[in-house]
Structures are given as structure tokens and as C-alpha cells.
Amino acid sequence: MITQWIRIPLERPVGFSIKTLTHREHILVRIQSDQGIEGVGFCLQDISGRAAKAAMDDLLVPMLLGEDPRNINKIWENMYWQTVRAGRRGNLLHALSAIDIALWDHQAKLAGMPLYKLLGAYREEVPCYASGGYYYEGLEVFTKLEQEIQGYMDQGFRAVKIKVGRLDPVQEAKRVKLVRDLIGPDVKLMIDANQAYLDVNECIELCKRVEEYDITFFEEPLPIDMMEAYVRLRKQTSIPLATGEVGATRWEFQELIRQGALDYIQPDATMCGGVSEWLKIAALASAQGVTIAPHYHWDVHVHLGCATREVAILEKFIGTDVKNFDLIINSPMQVTPRGTLVPPEGPGLGIEWNEQAIRKYLVDEKVMAYDSVPKGV
Template identity: 75%
Template sequence: MKITEVKTQWVRIPLERPVGFSIKTLKYREYLLVRVRSDEGIEGVGFCLQDTSARPAKAVVDELLAPMLIGEDPRDIAKLWDKMYFQTVRAGRRGNVLVAISAIDIALWDHQAKLAGMPLHKLLGSYRDEVPCYASGGYYYEGKEVYSKLEEEIQGYMDQGYKAVKIKVGRLSAKEEEKRVELTRNLIGPDVKLMIDANQSYLDVNECLELCRRIERYDIMFFEEPLPMDMIEGFNRLSKQTSIPLATGEVGATRWEFQELIRHGALNYLQPDATQCGGVSEFMKISVLAGAQGVTITPHYFWDIHVHLACASREVAFVEKFVGTDVTNFDHIMKNPYQLSSQGTLVAPKIAGLGIEWNEEAIQKYLMEENIVSEQINVAN
């Protein structure tokens, strides 16, 4: 069996209105789609998100990685991961290179599961068929009153049956953020879990501690990205001075970086993103490392892939889920977006592969430039 084609598509989907978190305001989302086709006629699909531009990651696939894959056996996923990673280490072990590798790795696993005729989580060795998820939101909207919009949003999550919610912090003063946290806790009651996310906005541990001390009494499940992920000693200092469990990892790269995060012992939760950390292959390795040290996994974003990985990993406690398309609009290019169950969980698809069906007409609508296809029509058997 041989890989005959690697196709990339770069799409930009405008948001319905600008939406902000602690360090920036977004007006659109960009996604890179990767399709890997074999001479068996099977197409595996992968993808990733870029908040700025997906062009660099697309160039990495088109110019560096796709030529390595043509003619290779798509079932040799571990071999191909090593080939892509170690032959591009001078180009970058993080960022766009690893994002591109991640998208391809996801596509190869989708191909593998389709070839096997089973859902991806079953192929990986299923631990369960559904996983709890939390409603991710609490962003800052331009021209909207900070507290009334948040109140309306949180009440909507409660009406839909969510058992856990996460809101943004870090853009306003500590006093104002405390008011938002208090409002949320009062709305959800004592039994619904509450997380907060600063998107690495605090560069000073003492400034972050001011917020922590104000909100510790609101029973925070975890504080996500209070500091830049590279500030490991900062996490150590913060963890010794607050009772709020700490989390990070959405921009983390590979098992080796996560191993260092675990080794320092400051984190209760790790948040790898399969579209950023190295794909399905690396995510599963990171889960094993975390499980060996009693660290909980709560994946970042893209429940479309993480529902499978969570169902195959005992270490995953929750999957992140966005409601509607105000903040993330990947659903606009899917025929079958995933829906929350009545129990506040996501149920893994029962069809082969990831279970993703693209809306090809929508993709063409948002396509940024001419498709590039790396292919080999006559591949020797």
C-alpha cells in the first residue's frame, strides 16, 4: 500500500463578530486541512487551527513534508512521524513545523481507522464510548457589557445541561475579574465545576497571585495558562502560594516538553492539543506519561479529534467544547458537527475513522488560495 496524494487546503472563516480574550481580539479563524490518499482509494483527513495565518503551516506540508510521504506505506505511522520530525529539526521543533506534522499524523490515523473499518477510539483501544465535556466561553466582546453578556452565556450553558464551564480572565483588573468569577459561580451553583483561563497573560507571579487570592473561595477546578508555558519556575512559585490547581499545555510540543512539565511537579492538569503537540501519536504518549505520575489530562480545543483520544485514555477527565460558532467556527465546514448528549457528555462516533464529513461547498467558499496537491499517479507496488 502506498501514499499517492497529499492535499492541503487553507481556509479563513470570519467570526460573526470580534471576540477577545486576555491578550488579543479575533475577527476570523484560519484552519489548515490535510488529506492523505492511498492507492487503496482511502482518504485520511487531518487539520489544525492558526489564529494568525495558516499559510506557513501549509507551506511546511507542501514543501517539506508531502515529498517525504509520497510512495510510503500509510500504515507505517510511527516510522513516518520520526521521518518528518527528525528530518526537519533544523526548521523547527515547535510551531508551524510541528503543527503541520500534527495535521498529517491525524490524517494518517484517520486513514488507518478507515482501513480497519472502525472508529479511531476503538482502533486505539477504547476505554469508554463517551467522555464528559465542559462549555468553554466567557470571552470578551466588543461593544458588549461585560457582565450581562457573561450572565446570558452562562445561563445558556446551564439550560443545555453542562456540568462544567470555563471562562476567560486576565484582560481586566483583578477586582473586575473577581466579579466575573463570582457571577459565574452564583449562576452555576456549587455542584457545577468552574475553570478559568488567562491565556498566558500574566508575566509577573505576584500580579497573578492577587487574582488567585481574590477567587480561591469560588472553588476553581483549575487555572489554565496563568503564565507563559515556558515560565516553568514561575509555575513552581505560583503553585506553592495558591490553593488553585494549575493547568497548561495547549501550545506544548511533543512528549519531551510535556515530560519536563510533569517533572517539575507544579501542574495538576496538562492540556495537550493533538493538532499542536505532534498529532495522535504524541498525544497518546503524553497521556501515558501523565498517567504514570497521576497528572490529569484535559485536552485543548478540537473535540472533533479529542473525543476519540479521550475515549481511548483513562487519564482524560474532560474534553473542551465550544457552543455555537461565536468563538470557534470549524463546524461551518463540517456536515456533521458533534453535539452534546443529554448527560453533558460527548459520544464518540460509531463510523470508521474520525467520523468527519467535510462540507465541500463551504470549504470552497472560505478557501484562501489555489489548492496544492503533491501526488504520484503511478506508484510502484
């Protein structure tokens, strides 16, 4: 088993409402079996790659050594319940998520089929939206936004999302109006505040200023911890609400759904507990008629979206200005002329890793040997 911590610098600083990014960090985990099959999992870890890798190396990986990698449910339960005092969310759960994704990648490769086929395909492609509208230091806010959105339209996107929450409500409303005027009435428009608003009344002010621009959903207007505040906000605005990219496990999402706080949930398999937990969350959403719009890593979510009817749309970044994970992948996924993403037909996740690039951005690596991997696996 190999764990790798990589840090990929961004070409220039890029910001959203509460933070400016200069790089992206990920943890990779590679699980090998005695047939030479390797399952690879990953998680985004901008804040503390070192902590997530330590949680993986010191707490979780020792629980896997000698286990049959096909016993995914058994392994998940053991990793989660044996570490609840160390953390049921955050760094440890992100590390657990990466391991679970690696196990499912291995399972599908063992079966010789794409992950979405192994899970029971519902469709062959999923709609996606262009995710952008970030704040770039040193660039004029409105000019940069106009150029970016026009680029998405030229590429044929039928849905876009922009950031809000860094500027005052008047300025943010001007940005939203600019985008709506550019894309016209038939293209979907979403906004994302990255949990910027701590005051429901302030958030209501922004909602009132942008409601006329037909917003498909308002993502993370408030911190996910403020569930009752979401309920209050939902009563005060006609804009559908979404959150969940930092949500943890089925239990947190169950409470969000139970309180009637949301119209869309956004579980991220690299953070919520892996493929195993994502599927449980999707089942909760299905039972309550809640729509799913997964966050970020389309390389795994395209498979989950193709296996799950409740997924309405996937997030897609163009280029590597913000999401530069594509720099360590050969043949990154492209958007179809229909504005959809199609999962690779290779076994597992179908990702071809650029090993030279991984070595270039590698911060730390640890190799752990199995002594008792079950034979025939």
C-alpha cells in the same frame, strides 16, 4: 495528496486576555491511498496559515510521497528529525500534527472502525465543559457573560470555563463570582488566562481573590515557557493549575510533569505532534498520576479521550461565535443530555466534511500526485 488553507470569518470580533480574533484559520491535509481511502487531518492556525501550509507543502509532504501510509511511526520520526533545524514547535509542528492525524484517520478507515476503537477503547463517552466567557467588543461585560452562562445551564452543562486576564484582578474576581453565583456550588468552574500574566505576584493576587469560588483548574495563568514560575505559583495557591495547549512534544510535557508544575496537562493533538505524540504524552501523564484535559478540537480528542483513562474532561464550544470549525462539517458533534461527548461510530474520525463550505472559505490549495503509493493499501 491535497493540502488546503481555509480562513473562516467570525460573526463579530471576540477577545481573550491578550488578543482579539476576527477569523479562524485551519490547514487541512488529505492523504489518499490506491484503494480510494482518504485520511483527513487538520490543525488550527490563527496567526500564520500561510507559514504552516508552506511548511507542510515544501518540507513535510515530499517526505510522504511514495511512503506506505500504514507506517505511521516511521513517517513521524522521519518528518520530525529531518526538520529539527526548521522548528520543533509552532508552524512546522502544527503541520506535522495535521499529517499525523490524517494518517491515523486513514488507518482507522482502512480497518473499518472508529479511531477510538482502533486505539483500544476504554469507554464510550467523555464528560465535557462549556467553554466561553470571552470578551466581546461593544457589549457590556457582565450582562453578556450572565446571558451566556445561563444559556449553558439551560442546556444542562455540569461544567463551564470562562476567560480572565484582560481586566484588572478586582473586575475579574467580580466576573468569576457572577458565574459561580449563577451555576451554584455543584457545577464545575474553570478559568483561563491564555498566558496573560508575566508577573507571578500579579497572578497570585487574582488567585487569592477567586480561591473562594472553588475553581477546578486555572488554565494558562502564565506562559508555558515559565516552568519555574508555575512551580512558584503552585506553592502560593490552592487552585489546581493547568497548561499545555501550545505545548510541543513529549519532551516539553515531560519537563512540565517532572518539575511538579501542574495538576492538569492540556495537550492538543493538532499542535503537539498529532495523535502519535499525544498518546506518548498521555503515557507520561499516566505514569505520574497527572490528569489530562485536552485543548480545543473535540472532533479528534473525543476519540483520544475514549481511548485514555487519564482524560477527565473535554472542551466544547457551543455555536460558532468563537470556534467556527463546525461550519465546514456536516452534522457537527452535539453534547448529550448527560453533559458528555460521544465519538461518531463511522470509520476513522467519523467526520463528514462539507465540501461546499470548504470551497467557500478556501484561501489556497495544492494537489500533489503520488507515483508510488504501495499497492493494496
